[in-house]
Amino acid sequence: MAKVKINRPFTLLGESIGVGERKTLALEAAKLYTHSPLNIPIEVVNGVMEGPVLMVCAAIHGDELNGVEVVRQLLAKIDPSQLRGTLIAVPIVNVFGFIHKSRYLPDRRDMNRSFPGSERGSLAGRMAYMFFNQVAVHCTHIIDLHTGAIHRTNLPQIRANLADEATAQMAKAFGTPAVIDASLRNGSLRSEAANLGIPVITYEAGEALRFDPIAIAAGVQGVDYVMRHLKMMRGKRPKKIPEPIIARSTSWVRAEVDGIVRAQVSLGERVTKGQVLAFISSPLGDSELELRAPRSGIIIGQQTMPLVNEGDAVFHIAYFANDNSVVEQQLETFIDGINDLEDELKTAELNN
Incomplete structure (x- = not known):
């Protein structure tokens, strides 16, 4: 058995931990109009034993709040004396967007399309450059926490480039029932970190500007499982948790007309080719269009706003090689398990 090595001090932003x-x-990201500094808060937990450097970050899109709570709960349970390696926790990357409850920065750019950034670029580019070069490059692994965009909600899922073995192992360890084999997108943190050989997985769950208890509990549990997989924490991922099922492709079903949507299916539901997903009606009800599934799959995302224009994305469907009924059953088991976990946590809080 390999001998565990004692850790060493960790340096970040010129500070020794x-x-x-x-x-x-x-990390001073920018200044407000008043010249007041605007800082990205970072917590570094340096374990007593040598190991990986894992960053868990949230709110690259400033209106995506579930990840902020995941990071808070994660930090509350981490004991440096029991930790191998180093945890870098960044609950709010896009502090401008967070303050303004917006996905974007004041320049209306998406920070997660601006990496690796530029010292002389737009505000988004400068913040991306600063965060990437002063924080992200010091990591060996990254978990990036997200939710659906405004008026959209996502089933808990992992998105990752499964062609990379280390990334695939992290994705499977997280424990969501569905893993999306997603190609790298230019300008994203995931893409640019991968260019440096840093495995990154993206957790997607819930919707913007809302706390979703299932999304949060699943996120905390998933990060815990990945840390165990990386041997940063003692113990192994429970064997009773089924292996995730891989979706090799997904597509959005879009509105063909303007109108008011009446959804007939819900998140996590199995749908068959040609099944009616929703009705789109005029306000007076004198016209109505059926929105149908193009293929059989599982609903992993959907619009929550019942008002649509032609071309709006309404349902996000994932397509699996497995029997969709098997996927649906695993989703039900997963959600039941998360609900049980929530009940246990609430009971523990009441007893303390």
């Missing part, structure tokens, strides 16, 4: 120590840092 000692062995077995945790420290709160602030």
